[in-house]
Amino acid sequence: MTRWSKALRYSIRLIAGLGLVLWMPSCGFFAPSGAQTERSGRSDASDQPIAVETARAQIGTLTEIVEYSGTTRPQQQIALRAQTAGEVVDVGVDVGDLVAQGQILARIDGGLLTARVNEAQAELSVRQSEVAEDEVAIADAQATAAQATATRDQAKIDADRLRKLANQGAISQQAAEAAELALVNAEQSVKATQAQVNARQQVIAAAASRVNAQQALVDEAQEQLAWVNLRSQLPATVLNRLVDPGDYVQVGATLLELGDLSTLKVMAQVSELELGQLTIGQPAQIRLDAFPDIETISGRITRISPIADATSRLVTVEVTIANPDGRIGSGLLARVRFKPPGDEHIVVPTSALENGPDKNTIFVIEQDHQKTTAVARSVRIGQNHQEQIEILSGLEINEPFVVQSDRPLKTGQAVRLSILSEGEAE
Incomplete structure (x- = not known):
C-alpha cells in the first residue's frame, strides 16, 4: 500500500469515525447523556467503553517507493545465423519449442560443400602419394650413399697398405699411387651420394608441407560442411522462427532466435536522481500485467549501466528474476519497485501517539x-x-494498537473497536 493510499484510508476512517460520533449517541453506541444517566441511575459516561479505531503493526518504510516500467527478456539470448549461403532444406522446430544443447534445429543444402570436401580429399591423396614416392627415392639414395661409404673405406685401407709396401720397395710406386687415386674417387662418390640424400630429404620435406597444407584445406572444407547443420548452443526455448524450407539465405542471415527462459531479466529506465539509492544485489519486487494472479515476484539488481541517456538522463537498471517453470515469457510489461536500502522498522500513523499523555x-x-x-x-x-x-x-x-479514539485514553481503559478497525485482537 502506497503512502497516498494509506493517507486516503486514514482520512476515510476519520470521516467515518466522526460520522459515528455524531450518529451513535441517538442509537445507543456511546454512553447515554447526563440526563439519561440521571434518569436511569447508571454510572457516569466516562466509565463506559470508548470507541477506538485500531490497526495491526506492520513493517514499512517512510521512503516513497517509485514504480518503474520495464520489459522481460531472457537472461541469455542467441540468434542462429547462417554461416554459409544456400537453400534451407529443413526447419525442425517452431516458436515455443524447447531444445537441447547440440540439437540440430535447421539444415541448409550442402551439395556444393560436399563436392568441395571430396575434391580436397582427392588432392590430399595425391600429395600423400608424392610423399610416399619421395620416401622410396630417399631410401634408395641412402642405400647408394652407404655403399659408396663402404667402398671408400675399403679404398682407404688398400691405399694405406700399398703405400706402406711401396715405401718398403715391395711394390712399385705406380701401384701405390693407383690405390690412392681410387681412394680419392671413392671419397668423391660418397660426397655425391650424400648430396643426393640431402636433396631427397628437402624434396620430401616440401612434399610433407604440401600434405599439411592440403590437410588444412580438407579440415576447412569439412568444417564448412558442418555449417549446414544449425545446432543449439544451449538448452533454450525457440523465441522466433524467421525462415521456412525452400528459402534461400545468405551468409549471416538469422534463421532462429533462442532464449533461456529459466532466468529472466527486466530492463528498467531509472532517473539519475534515484541512482544513489540503488546498489548491485538490492532486492526488487516485480508485478506483471500478464499474470494478475501473481501478486509480486522477487528479484535482485544485477547490473546498473554506467552510461545515462544524454537526452532523458535515464539509466538502464537490470533486475534478474527466477523463472524455473518457464511460465513467464519474453517481452512482457513488468512493473518494478526497488526495496529501499537500510533497516526496516514498524511504521504507524502519528495519530497513534496522540492518544496518550506524551509522544x-x-x-x-x-x-x-x-x-x-x-x-x-x-x-x-x-x-x-x-x-x-x-x-x-x-x-x-x-500487535494491535489504537490508531485514534474519540476521547483521551488511560491505561486499562475499556474500549470497543469501531467498524474501521483492521481485525480484532486475538
Missing part, C-alpha cells in the same frame, strides 16, 4: 473473554514523514 506512548489492545482494554506502552520512536512515524522498539509486528 512516546502508544496504546495496545488487550482482549479477554470479558472485555477489551487499551494498555499504555512506552515506545522508542525514529524518523517521521508525512504523518507516518517509525517505532524502533516497544511494539511487535502484528
Whole structure:
C-alpha cells in the first residue's frame, strides 16, 4: 500500500469515525447523556467503553517507493545465423519449442560443400602419394650413399697398405699411387651420394608441407560442411522462427532466435536522481500485467549501466528474476519497485501517539473473554514523514494498537473497536 493510499484510508476512517460520533449517541453506541444517566441511575459516561479505531503493526518504510516500467527478456539470448549461403532444406522446430544443447534445429543444402570436401580429399591423396614416392627415392639414395661409404673405406685401407709396401720397395710406386687415386674417387662418390640424400630429404620435406597444407584445406572444407547443420548452443526455448524450407539465405542471415527462459531479466529506465539509492544485489519486487494472479515476484539488481541517456538522463537498471517453470515469457510489461536500502522498522500513523499523555506512548489492545482494554506502552520512536512515524522498539509486528479514539485514553481503559478497525485482537 502506497503512502497516498494509506493517507486516503486514514482520512476515510476519520470521516467515518466522526460520522459515528455524531450518529451513535441517538442509537445507543456511546454512553447515554447526563440526563439519561440521571434518569436511569447508571454510572457516569466516562466509565463506559470508548470507541477506538485500531490497526495491526506492520513493517514499512517512510521512503516513497517509485514504480518503474520495464520489459522481460531472457537472461541469455542467441540468434542462429547462417554461416554459409544456400537453400534451407529443413526447419525442425517452431516458436515455443524447447531444445537441447547440440540439437540440430535447421539444415541448409550442402551439395556444393560436399563436392568441395571430396575434391580436397582427392588432392590430399595425391600429395600423400608424392610423399610416399619421395620416401622410396630417399631410401634408395641412402642405400647408394652407404655403399659408396663402404667402398671408400675399403679404398682407404688398400691405399694405406700399398703405400706402406711401396715405401718398403715391395711394390712399385705406380701401384701405390693407383690405390690412392681410387681412394680419392671413392671419397668423391660418397660426397655425391650424400648430396643426393640431402636433396631427397628437402624434396620430401616440401612434399610433407604440401600434405599439411592440403590437410588444412580438407579440415576447412569439412568444417564448412558442418555449417549446414544449425545446432543449439544451449538448452533454450525457440523465441522466433524467421525462415521456412525452400528459402534461400545468405551468409549471416538469422534463421532462429533462442532464449533461456529459466532466468529472466527486466530492463528498467531509472532517473539519475534515484541512482544513489540503488546498489548491485538490492532486492526488487516485480508485478506483471500478464499474470494478475501473481501478486509480486522477487528479484535482485544485477547490473546498473554506467552510461545515462544524454537526452532523458535515464539509466538502464537490470533486475534478474527466477523463472524455473518457464511460465513467464519474453517481452512482457513488468512493473518494478526497488526495496529501499537500510533497516526496516514498524511504521504507524502519528495519530497513534496522540492518544496518550506524551509522544512516546502508544496504546495496545488487550482482549479477554470479558472485555477489551487499551494498555499504555512506552515506545522508542525514529524518523517521521508525512504523518507516518517509525517505532524502533516497544511494539511487535502484528500487535494491535489504537490508531485514534474519540476521547483521551488511560491505561486499562475499556474500549470497543469501531467498524474501521483492521481485525480484532486475538
